[in-house]
Amino acid sequence: MDENKLGGHYLQKYNEELETLRNRVLSMGGLVETQVANAVTALATADLALADDVIQNDVRVNSLEVAIDEHCSEILARHQPAASDLRFIISIIKTITDLERIGDQAEKVARMAVHLAEKDRPRNQYADVRALGEKVTRLVHDALDAFARMDVETAVNTVREDVSVDRDYETVMRQHITFMMEDPRTISRALDVIWAIRALERIGDHARNMCEYVIYLVRGKDVRHITLDELERAVQEGREMAGGKKRAPGQGEG
Amino acid sequence: MDENKLGGHYLQKYNEELETLRNRVLSMGGLVETQVANAVTALATADLALADDVIQNDVRVNSLEVAIDEHCSEILARHQPAASDLRFIISIIKTITDLERIGDQAEKVARMAVHLAEKDRPRNQYADVRALGEKVTRLVHDALDAFARMDVETAVNTVREDVSVDRDYETVMRQHITFMMEDPRTISRALDVIWAIRALERIGDHARNMCEYVIYLVRGKDVRHITLDELERAVQEGREMAGGKKRAPGQGEG
Numbered sequence: 001m002d003e004n005k006l007g008g009h010y011l012q013k014y015n016e017e018l019e020t021l022r023n024r025v026l027s028m029g030g031l032v033e034t035q036v037a038n039a040v041t042a043l044a045t046a047d048l049a050l051a052d053d054v055i056q057n058d059v060r061v062n063s064l065e066v067a068i069d070e071h072c073s074e075i076l077a078r079h080q081p082a083a084s085d086l087r088f089i090i091s092i093i094k095t096i097t098d099l100e101r102i103g104d105q106a107e108k109v110a111r112m113a114v115h116l117a118e119k120d121r122p123r124n125q126y127a128d129v130r131a132l133g134e135k136v137t138r139l140v141h142d143a144l145d146a147f148a149r150m151d152v153e154t155a156v157n158t159v160r161e162d163v164s165v166d167r168d169y170e171t172v173m174r175q176h177i178t179f180m181m182e183d184p185r186t187i188s189r190a191l192d193v194i195w196a197i198r199a200l201e202r203i204g205d206h207a208r209n210m211c212e213y214v215i216y217l218v219r220g221k222d223v224r225h226i227t228l229d230e231l232e233r234a235v236q237e238g239r240e241m242a243g244g245k246k247r248a249p250g251q252g253e254g
Numbered sequence: 255m256d257e258n259k260l261g262g263h264y265l266q267k268y269n270e271e272l273e274t275l276r277n278r279v280l281s282m283g284g285l286v287e288t289q290v291a292n293a294v295t296a297l298a299t300a301d302l303a304l305a306d307d308v309i310q311n312d313v314r315v316n317s318l319e320v321a322i323d324e325h326c327s328e329i330l331a332r333h334q335p336a337a338s339d340l341r342f343i344i345s346i347i348k349t350i351t352d353l354e355r356i357g358d359q360a361e362k363v364a365r366m367a368v369h370l371a372e373k374d375r376p377r378n379q380y381a382d383v384r385a386l387g388e389k390v391t392r393l394v395h396d397a398l399d400a401f402a403r404m405d406v407e408t409a410v411n412t413v414r415e416d417v418s419v420d421r422d423y424e425t426v427m428r429q430h431i432t433f434m435m436e437d438p439r440t441i442s443r444a445l446d447v448i449w450a451i452r453a454l455e456r457i458g459d460h461a462r463n464m465c466e467y468v469i470y471l472v473r474g475k476d477v478r479h480i481t482l483d484e485l486e487r488a489v490q491e492g493r494e495m496a497g498g499k500k501r502a503p504g505q506g507e508g
Contacts (some may be wrong), residue, residue: 062479069476073344080334090327093347177445184438191431198452220325224317 014079018088021071023149025092025099028064029144032099035061035106036140036203040133043113043196044126054110067095082169086218092215095147098206102140105199105206109133117188120200122179124216128172129197135165136172136200145204146214155211156235162211163228167202173196268333272342275325275403277355278315279346281424282318283398286353286360289315290394291456294387297450298380300371308364315357319350341474345467347403352460356394359460360455363387366450373443376433382426383451389419390454390461397461400468410489417482419458426451 025126035054042051072089073080081089116126139161146155173194215223215235223231289308294306326343329335336345368382393415400409427448434444469477469489477485 008297009407057469066476066478073340076344077336077340078328080336082334086327086331090330090347093344094351097351181438181441182310184435187431187435187438187441222320224320225313 007055017075017079018085018236021066021068021075021089021092021220024064024068024071024105025095026144026148028061028068028099029147030107031057031064032061032102033140033144034047035103036109036133037108037137037180039109039113039129040137040200042110043116044130044133046113046117046121048114048117051110051113054122055107058103058107061100065100068091069093079169085216091217094112095210098209102203102206108199109196112192112199115192116146116189116196119192120186122186122189122193124175126193128175129193132165132168132172134167135161136203139204139207143210143214146211150214152215152218152235153243155214158211159208159231160228162204162208166201166239169197169201169204191228262439271329271333272339275322275329275343276344278318278322278325279349280402281400282322282350283394283401283421285311285318286315286356287391287394287398289357289360289508290363291391292386293360293367294384294391294454296364297367297370298373298384298387302368302371305364305367306369309361309368312357312361315351315354319354322350323347333467338471342469348467349464352463354493356457356460359404359457362453363450366446366453369446370443370450373446374440376423376430376440376443376447378429380447382429383447383454385423386419386451387427389415389422390457393419393458393461397464400465404468404472405496406469409468410486411486412465414482416458416462420455423451423455423458 035057038050039054041047044052072093076086076089079085139158142158142161145151146158176190176193176197180187209224212223215231217222219235223234226234290306290312294309295301306489326347330340331342333339393412396408396412396415399405400412430444430447430451434441464480466477469485473489477488480488
């Protein structure tokens, strides 16, 4: 190891760099959250201009992903971080992939909003889609919040919320299948709605992924591919083992 | 830098480790490819036992992802690879995420196969779904091949194939929407088929992602978020700049 690495100046610069990285992720996350909220509003209110904004803005989300990805590679190459900082950077590489895909799904919702704006509206005026969309937007917000504060509790609660989103999605889905069966002339509209709510459900899944990276980062325990019950147990065990003490990865420990 | 790092023994061990990592990714890829192929066959032939196999096997895909991910972190922490080896490992972290999600989609197709096995079959006996599924399976195979040989040509061709899969998907989709409109009693079946082909289309997208990592790895050029035309131009430029010489990343340059 280069002796400079232990120097105060070097360490300060390194910490600043990790902090910059974290802020870039949060600012990308803020943009993505707005994209989701706007796509949902555009669909619910048949606002074509807003839908078009969302579609145009997706390119900004994409370039943020590429830029942050490169920033991560640079930090890895330049500082060769170890331990929890390394995990922090790997989590960011994964997080921005999910954020970018949330952006893609928001764009899809906006495209469906454009299709649907030309069609008759169902009797519920898309109140169900809007409610689902708002819940999903909150999920993205909470996942980012969990990331910003490295807060395992928020992360676990958000994963739990996603399970409830999946249930709501099934309900809304069945509702629109019923509309379609009652009146086959609405099949084409119903399919657009189904694509939109499918996209919302996938956004929830990506938010869930982000929360799982936070849990992995703080607890060092890989929680992908386990059930919610197992997850809660794992986090509980982690809390007991850690004796309640909080760590903040990505704060220049590496 | 630790002087040992330059020693022949160290270098040999390091190269072996990268080679092991590469082989683990290929073996995960082989499993995932089989999952896709079996899910498609299960749907096309109403083979419940095969569908069940696919559903049961998804847990193996998931644990391979976690294990390889940890292996990558270990190598990053232990060897602090630079330059192209670092890019290689970051690409693997991304590749296995896509492989795991291909596995999830294969499982979805298998679940739809279970639903559909109980229902009347359409007049085309799912020949269209099978053809799409076989094309997508080849796509996964080719993406893995591009990764195994770090072959940009294969990667670009596979991306081009994915564009054709997307077109076929639209055709099959319209076909089943037509069935549904002609006979609304088939709506429930048609929706299951639509979920299955949607999953196949997403598998194509993940294979495309994997190819883009290969191109990034070999050409050092980020090709996500650009059109196919731009991609071909970028690769062409890269080829001219490199004067046709081939590099093999992940071969212990770092």
